[in-house]
Amino acid sequence: MVVKEASLTTQELRNAILGGSLAKDGRLMSERVLAQTLQVTRSRLRGVLDDLAREGLVFRRHGQGTFLQPPPAQAPSRLDGLARRVSPAALMEVRLELEPALAALAAERGSASDKARLLRLMEDTLIAPDLQSYERADDIFHYKIAEMAGNEVFLTLFEEIRSLRQAKDWTEARQAKLGEENMTAVSTQHSAIANAICAGSTSAARTAMYEHMQQVRSVVLTETP
Amino acid sequence: MVVKEASLTTQELRNAILGGSLAKDGRLMSERVLAQTLQVTRSRLRGVLDDLAREGLVFRRHGQGTFLQPPPAQAPSRLDGLARRVSPAALMEVRLELEPALAALAAERGSASDKARLLRLMEDTLIAPDLQSYERADDIFHYKIAEMAGNEVFLTLFEEIRSLRQAKDWTEARQAKLGEENMTAVSTQHSAIANAICAGSTSAARTAMYEHMQQVRSVVLTETP
DNA sequence: CCATAAACCAATTTGAAATTGGTTGAATGC
DNA sequence: GCATTCAACCAATTTCAAATTGGTTTATGG
Structure with missing residues (x-):
């Protein structure tokens, strides 16, 4: 659907990520899976995600994941x-x-x-x-x-x-x-x-x-x- | 040291508990261990602990334990x-x-x-x-x-x-x-x-x-x- | 009826394994 | 050379089962 034969442009990548079809409940797939799905290298994916995070369009948390609009939820606390x-x-x-x-x-x-x-x-x-x-x-x-x-x-x-x-x-x-x-x-x-x-x-x-x-x-x- | 041949009086029980020698870092031993240590039944021990808790001299938390002066600490949260x-x-x-x-x-x-x-x-x-x-x-x-x-x-x-x-x-x-x-x-x-x-x-x-x-x-x- | 004992319930902690983003460095290709 | 890719590793977090602990019920015996 989103995949093309040659590698995607940066803009296409951004749109694919922000589109939401790759996320569930606002949470994106893991970088590794996402990279393979979009047929791009993790390095490049991370580069794009870095930009998106800087722009405030995406929220990332270390062991937690990468999230779309809603900022990451919490850990299972008391x-x-x-x-x-x-x-x-x-x-x-x-x-x-x-x-x-x-x-x-x-x-x-x-x-x-x-x-x-x-x-x-x-x-x-x-x-x-x-x-x-x-x-x-x-x-x-x-x-x-x-x-x-x-x-x-x-x-x-x-x-x-x-x-x-x-x-x-x-x-x-x-x-x-x-x-x-x-x-x-x-x-x-x-x-x-x-x-x-x-x-x-x-x-x-x-x-x-x-x-x-x-x-x-x-x-x-x-x-x- | 605290143990007597016959069963302890309620007052002796209270003193033994509040004495602190049965606690480590303000946390008492578990009720089961404590009961055996003091040679009393758990029912009786719990009865005394109930009183102490009501009086604010002891703090209890379900899966956590029973504590002396310092109220119970927290769960391992984020x-x-x-x-x-x-x-x-x-x-x-x-x-x-x-x-x-x-x-x-x-x-x-x-x-x-x-x-x-x-x-x-x-x-x-x-x-x-x-x-x-x-x-x-x-x-x-x-x-x-x-x-x-x-x-x-x-x-x-x-x-x-x-x-x-x-x-x-x-x-x-x-x-x-x-x-x-x-x-x-x-x-x-x-x-x-x-x-x-x-x-x-x-x-x-x-x-x-x-x-x-x-x-x-x-x-x-x-x-x- | 009360005290005791045992079994069971429920909340919490603990610890290992898995998952995830983050980092480094060697290999590759132009 | 230089950037890209790839792989391995690091670090933070989650997940899940087992163990621990206070809470509750039930059965037993006096």
Whole structure:
């Protein structure tokens, strides 16, 4: 399907990788398999993947794999056992404290290029055509902020919370609840967060993210009788 | 040494357990071994351990074990790999956000009995005769607050941070830095935190814990040239 | 009814093997 | 020469079964 007789051009390679048909649940095949599938050498594949990773289009983790849009999930930590008994309220309580702190640190430490990319990711959330692609863009947006905070411990905690959130199928319920009015409110908040971070205003970034988390919590916790 | 011909009294059992000679690094032998060592039935041993756990003198975790003063450490999570490359500054940055939030929740949700016990634990930090026993009392004090927050996710995150902190041998350096003047300041702060929590004042508890964390950070990060 | 003992259940840890991205260096081809 | 390819190896992570540990139930005997 994607294979040609002669070797693929770099652009073809990029398209094949980003196309998603080589990934399952956002996770690409291993480099070795991928190289053989695409009939290219691993060296060249890795070169392309290096570029994609630098551009933020692909996420890699050492013993874990290479991932498309959604940044890599977590290792099987003790939180796994929690996934069942944890309530959305408890999770949001944690996010309500964690993410504003991350936003503040991101505003303080984020590099110029990171901030530029964050603006682009924010725009992605605005122009998302459907709920599913919105969820993905939103996911990347928040992840990028956590990454920009520049604290590996914080990032790990964030990823564990994120994986907990994904472990449960709250996304379905959440998507059903995300109406038009909430959507525009959230978009405004995302914009405020991104702008505050780019401006380097730690306190503004913190409060903007806090208000956003309050909104998200109210959406998540609305009863569906 | 502890064994008698006839079966031990309940009080003797408690003393033997809390004595510490049956524990290694704060962790007791398994119930089966312990029962045989003390020449009592496991049922009875568990009955006594139940009491001790209720009184907060012993901490138990399912597949993990039973622990003396220091609450149980963490599972081998991804944070383990971090222990090497993580800096004290990064860790304190996280504690500076986490613990005030926990203190606020503890003030909001802590039961009356929990608050009473917290006061006792606070007093333990005040009367600690040496640095080592102070560290232990301080550890339990902060753990109790995290526990009182009543959010299992938050508690897990706290425990992971705590284990990271213990993985490194910063305690030595920290102990060396804890001078008399810092000691009294920290004591005052502990008292303020406990009082705020017992009064149910969330904001006061939050700020008191925040100031305490700032103090701890300044102590931890002081250079030792 | 209570204490004991044994068996079983459930959560966790442990450790070896497999998987994956990352790195190096020799061989190859132009 | 120089870049590409290939192979082997390194390092981080996951996976999976076995062992360990606290928790629970059941049967037994006083």
